[in-house]
Amino acid sequence: MDPEIVALAGTAGTTVVTLMATNAWESARDGVVALWRRFQPARAENIGEELDAGREELLLARRTGDAESEAELAAEWQGRVRRFLLARPEAADALRRILDELNPSPPQEPGTERVRLQARASGSARIYQAGRDQHITER
Template sequence: MLDQLVAAAGAALVAAMATDTWERSRGAVVSLWQRAHPERAETIEAELAEVRDEVLSARGTADEETEQALVADWQRRLRRLVRDDPRLADELRRVLDEALIPALPPAAQDRVAQISIKATTSGHGRTTILGQGTQHNH
């Protein structure tokens, strides 16, 4: 589940960089880092600005390879952040749900928000999974 959260957050972060509402999203991401590593918040803020320029350039030239490399880089950073302080997983979920996904156009929201859930029940057990949005059962 953590890998899916980090994957979604990294993809949403990079996608949000190309939106007009990036400043709000950026603030939420910097705040997340501020909690874990206050001494690095300023550096992260500067790195986010640099990466945004790279994302905008990649989008302008339809360079999907560069954009995917940036997504992978931020997924790695977020994974390390949450690994170092597992309590930040809930905060990362909040940033994803409240700041990153809402910043995206609807089609991008659907791509980023897809999360797979696999439940196995044995014996006489019951499994209940609640979710929102479009759900596909296979």
């Protein structure tokens, strides 16, 4: 299975469930239904109903402090999105655009850049990484 699809489905499922309890819910719901309508039109109406039912489950779980139900709901939507992407891999870019619209990255301050750190160590090697200032005092 394509690890990129699995990662995207995980992000999408978690994002959708998280947004179920926010002011952005209607936009999230509309985006997901539109995605299904475009790539699997026969299932779009059912997906909308399932999203609404999931929202009710989530709101009840949060009122009662049931974190396990929230986690199960996220896993359920991750699976649905994963199966959707496996059936329609061409929908991945459209899903990424929807997620970007729903969860825009904060504007970067002038002079800042994104940093990606990667390291491998073996034996008794030490690795110190920082995206900015780092002070190390060894004794």
